[in-house]
Amino acid sequence: MKAFARLYEELDRTTSTNAKVAAMAAYFRSAPAGDAAWALFFLTQRKIKRLLPTRVLWELTLEMTGMPGWLLEHCYAAVGDGAELVALLVDRPVDRPPAEDLSLERWMEERVLPLKDMDLAAQARAMREYWSDLETLEILVLNKIITGEFRVGASATLAIRALAQVAGVPQPIMAHRVMGDWPPSAGFFQHLLAPEPEHRLDSHPYPFFLASPLEEDPASLGARAEWMAEWKWDGIRAQLVRRGGATYVWSRGEELVTERFPEVIAGATHLPEGTVLDGELLAFRDQVLPFAVLQKRIGRQKLTPSILADAPVAFMAYDVLEEGGEDLRERPLSERRARLEALLARAAAPALRASPVVEGSGWPDLARVREEARARNVEGLMLKRLSSPYRTGRRRGDWWKWKIAPYTIDAVLIYAHPGHGRRATLFTDYTFAVWDQGELVPVAKAYSGLSDAEIAELDAWVRRHTRERFGPTRAVEPVQVFELAFEGIAASTRHRGGVAVRFPRILRWRKDKPAAEADTLDSVKALLTARA
Amino acid sequence: MDDLVVSTPVGLFCPAGGFHIDPWGPAERAVVTHVHADHARPGSAAYLCTEASAPFLRRRMGEAAVVQGTAYGERVRLGGAVVSFHPAGHVLGSAQIRIEAAGQVWVISGDYKRAPDPTCPPFEPVRGDVFVTEATFALPIYRWPEPDAVAREVMAWWERNRQAHVASLLFCYAMGKAQRLLAELARLTDRPVLVHGAVAEVSELYRQQGVSMLATTRVAELPARRSYAGELVLAPLSAGGTPWVRRFGEREIALASGWMRVRGTRRRKGYDRGFVLSDHADWPALLRTIEETGAGRVLVTHGYTEELARFLREGGRDAGVLATHFEGEADV
Ligand SMILES: [Zn+2]
Numbered sequence: 001m002k003a004f005a006r007l008y009e010e011l012d013r014t015t016s017t018n019a020k021v022a023a024m025a026a027y028f029r030s031a032p033a034g035d036a037a038w039a040l041f042f043l044t045q046r047k048i049k050r051l052l053p054t055r056v057l058w059e060l061t062l063e064m065t066g067m068p069g070w071l072l073e074h075c076y077a078a079v080g081d082g083a084e085l086v087a088l089l090v091d092r093p094v095d096r097p098p099a100e101d102l103s104l105e106r107w108m109e110e111r112v113l114p115l116k117d118m119d120l121a122a123q124a125r126a127m128r129e130y131w132s133d134l135e136t137l138e139i140l141v142l143n144k145i146i147t148g149e150f151r152v153g154a155s156a157t158l159a160i161r162a163l164a165q166v167a168g169v170p171q172p173i174m175a176h177r178v179m180g181d182w183p184p185s186a187g188f189f190q191h192l193l194a195p196e197p198e199h200r201l202d203s204h205p206y207p208f209f210l211a212s213p214l215e216e217d218p219a220s221l222g223a224r225a226e227w228m229a230e231w232k233w234d235g236i237r238a239q240l241v242r243r244g245g246a247t248y249v250w251s252r253g254e255e256l257v258t259e260r261f262p263e264v265i266a267g268a269t270h271l272p273e274g275t276v277l278d279g280e281l282l283a284f285r286d287q288v289l290p291f292a293v294l295q296k297r298i299g300r301q302k303l304t305p306s307i308l309a310d311a312p313v314a315f316m317a318y319d320v321l322e323e324g325g326e327d328l329r330e331r332p333l334s335e336r337r338a339r340l341e342a343l344l345a346r347a348a349a350p351a352l353r354a355s356p357v358v359e360g361s362g363w364p365d366l367a368r369v370r371e372e373a374r375a376r377n378v379e380g381l382m383l384k385r386l387s388s389p390y391r392t393g394r395r396r397g398d399w400w401k402w403k404i405a406p407y408t409i410d411a412v413l414i415y416a417h418p419g420h421g422r423r424a425t426l427f428t429d430y431t432f433a434v435w436d437q438g439e440l441v442p443v444a445k446a447y448s449g450l451s452d453a454e455i456a457e458l459d460a461w462v463r464r465h466t467r468e469r470f471g472p473t474r475a476v477e478p479v480q481v482f483e484l485a486f487e488g489i490a491a492s493t494r495h496r497g498g499v500a501v502r503f504p505r506i507l508r509w510r511k512d513k514p515a516a517e518a519d520t521l522d523s524v525k526a527l528l529t530a531r532a
Numbered sequence: 533m534d535d536l537v538v539s540t541p542v543g544l545f546c547p548a549g550g551f552h553i554d555p556w557g558p559a560e561r562a563v564v565t566h567v568h569a570d571h572a573r574p575g576s577a578a579y580l581c582t583e584a585s586a587p588f589l590r591r592r593m594g595e596a597a598v599v600q601g602t603a604y605g606e607r608v609r610l611g612g613a614v615v616s617f618h619p620a621g622h623v624l625g626s627a628q629i630r631i632e633a634a635g636q637v638w639v640i641s642g643d644y645k646r647a648p649d650p651t652c653p654p655f656e657p658v659r660g661d662v663f664v665t666e667a668t669f670a671l672p673i674y675r676w677p678e679p680d681a682v683a684r685e686v687m688a689w690w691e692r693n694r695q696a697h698v699a700s701l702l703f704c705y706a707m708g709k710a711q712r713l714l715a716e717l718a719r720l721t722d723r724p725v726l727v728h729g730a731v732a733e734v735s736e737l738y739r740q741q742g743v744s745m746l747a748t749t750r751v752a753e754l755p756a757r758r759s760y761a762g763e764l765v766l767a768p769l770s771a772g773g774t775p776w777v778r779r780f781g782e783r784e785i786a787l788a789s790g791w792m793r794v795r796g797t798r799r800r801k802g803y804d805r806g807f808v809l810s811d812h813a814d815w816p817a818l819l820r821t822i823e824e825t826g827a828g829r830v831l832v833t834h835g836y837t838e839e840l841a842r843f844l845r846e847g848g849r850d851a852g853v854l855a856t857h858f859e860g861e862a863d864v
């Protein structure tokens with residue numbers, strides 16, 4: 001556990017990509033395979049189910065230290081990270097000798113995972129014991145793992161790069177090997193390091209190719225004839241894998257979501273063995289339905305007949321990566337597209353559709369078509385180079401997303417919350433409101449979009465203009481106006497204002513605008529009708 | 533009974549004795565706990581401090597200043613009060629101030645710590661009716677590791693950077709913290725250390741008072757265009773981010789401070805490393821000290837005052853906040 005905690009600290013400490021890769025590679029080389037497997041599991045952003053909520057750790061901390069709740073909250077304001085807060089309060093008293101170091105694998109398998117089957121009292125007893133065996137940083141790491149919040153200061157791509165170095169295989173091959181669901185075991189890790197993959201797991205998807213946002217005029221891409229245009233769907237990106245007589249559906253988050261989509265699985269039985277399609281899961285009845293409908297479907301634990309009827313789903317395929325067991329990713333898109341259409345025509349399954357090619361002879365024509373996007377419940381257009389292979393990860397040049405402008409509103413800052421991680425001691429999360437009959441009604445929570453300097457300035461302002469405190473949250477004087485952008489809007493009964501916005505972010509700080517001139521709830525709701 | 537010490541616009545004032553304690557504005561007579569800039573300010577007509585503080589104060593205030601030094605424990609009559617200084621363990625010369633008048637004893641802690649420090653005499657608990665305590669780190673998250681363990685961490689960091697041929701730039705308070713580091717490291721190595729001029733000046737005064745530390749060389753005395761790979765450099769925080777640091781080439785930067793206990797603070801301030809080394813009392817030391825003074829009433833200044841006072845009150849103690857100007861000073 002000590003070596004893994006040190007790796008965590010090193011990744012947290014350095015901003016240099018090379019240093020991060022070097023630290024991970026050194027760990028993979030020196031750690032026992034079972035530890036390395038677990039480390040890779042976490043470094044590739046995989047998570048174990050939350051075993052205990054942070055709240056329980058806090059209660060345990062209060063019990064152990066005997067401190068009052070308000071003091072814990074003041075401490076939280078100074079630390080800004082729940083797992084670290086607990087570590088700083090319960091860590092080993094200076095006079096106690098450190099316990100023997102146990103490997104990460106044994107920690108996970110003998111101590112962490114068994115928490116799942118304990119009752120609350122036994123969990124509490126176990127946690128006390130664990131904490132007393134560890135140093136501050138190890139407690140922090142343990143707490144984050146147990147609360148399902150473990151994240152490291154390095155992307156999965158960097159971890160894969162480090163592992164590719166250690167194994168001496170090209171990075172895309174390593175990316176493919178670590179995809180999907182696998183048990184973090186010594187055996188699996190050794191298998192990863194093998195010079196040639198001994199066998200391929202049937203269920204494995206390919207690494208997704210991701211589009212980059214197009215910020216310039218599409219004319220900069222060259223001749224229109226070299227490009228294929230499709231709608232940019234607002235659904236769940238997924239790969240449909242048909243191998244070994246079974247079907248697997250993988251979301252882009254590398255989550256196996258097969259059982260959520262029975263109608264797609266039924267359709268997939270019409271596909272030949274050895275087929276992998278890339279596409280989008282969408283709520284669909286004669287036409288694409290809003291994302292909110294799809295959400296209804298995902299949010300349910302049990303798929304009742306009425307949910308299946310209310311939120312039917314289709315798989316909108318736009319690429320074929322494997323046919324007859326053959327990897328097609330190096331073939332040009334034009335060829336893959338022709339194969340895809342033929343494949344789907346033969347399957348003739350209504351739940352499997354080919355994402356239509358959007359016509360339009362020149363770029364200006366296409367720009368006009370793109371204006372229909374909002375009415376069609378899509379986010380804009382995708383532009384794909386007809387001669388391009390199917391690449392790995394976000395590589396600029398061949399796939400572009402040409403989105404329509406998001407919705408924007410001017411809203412007033414009403415609450416500030418402390419951030420997490422790097423921004424732990426700053427107020428970086430904000431709640432915004434708009435006017436409704438002389439009252440401010442919250443409509444969005446947003447945290448991204450401000451520069452570090454603006455965050456610091458706003459943080460100082462929040463501290464000086466706090467009206468009321470609710471734990472770590474500050475209610476501030478309602479004077480600061482911000483322009484917010486969001487990708488979507490839907491009616492909602494769960495939100496006070498009656499609307500829910502999707503992916504809100506801050507576009508700019510409108511210091512020029514008095515709060516009284518911020519948007520009203522009516523003008524926000526008008527966006528709803530604009531959509532329908 | 534009237535309070536022996538009250539808060540005024542220029543700082544804490546003792547009406548019976550006619551003197552101010554650590555005033556931040558001009559005063560007739562200033563009684564100074566220690567020579568950190570937020571406690572010892574220029575402009576007063578006369579200063580009373582410990583013997584060990586006097587040379588620092590004279591250098592700071594200029595030769596014309598009236599500075600009187602007195603031994604720890606010696607009783608000095610000021611007006612209707614008897615004043616004495618007692619070790620606070622904060623930095624060389626730091627003191628608590630005991631004031632006796634009208635049948636009451638008040639003890640003003642100044643800044644203090646309870647952890648061992650080879651550069652100054654340890655804190656001595658002083659019994660009194662009222663204890664005025666600092667609260668810089670008065671939250672339970674602030675608990676310090678053993679200083680010699682921290683010194684070993686600094687050594688390991690320096691060693692690692694030596695092997696990687698990069699300079700180790702360690703920022704710290706030039707008065708007190710730098711010398712404490714030099715004295716702690718002297719137990720682990722005899723390699724010389726490079727220092728910024730501000731650190732060198734204070735260290736010289738420490739040496740004159742018999743404090744033994746690692747040998748130091750001023751960066752300014754070294755030839756230009758020299759390599760600093762593998763060197764350890766101590767510098768005040770004010771030198772951070774200035775052109776002065778560019779000469780060190782490839783480097784790691786670290787800060788030695790109690791604030792480094794919280795990761796977010798280190799990251800926000802952009803240091804590669806943080807060493808948890810403080811010249812202030814941590815949470816357990818604050819509570820233990822308050823207990824040991826036997827004071828029936830506790831007044832809190834300087835730092836997390838509301839938190840400490842409320843915690844004490846909830847524990848059944850008579851405690852309140854004494855407003856001072858020190859709040860928000862960069863106390864590291
Ligand atoms: Zn001080």
Ligand SMILES: [Zn+2]
Binds near residue numbers: 568570643834858863
């Ligand atoms: Zn101070």
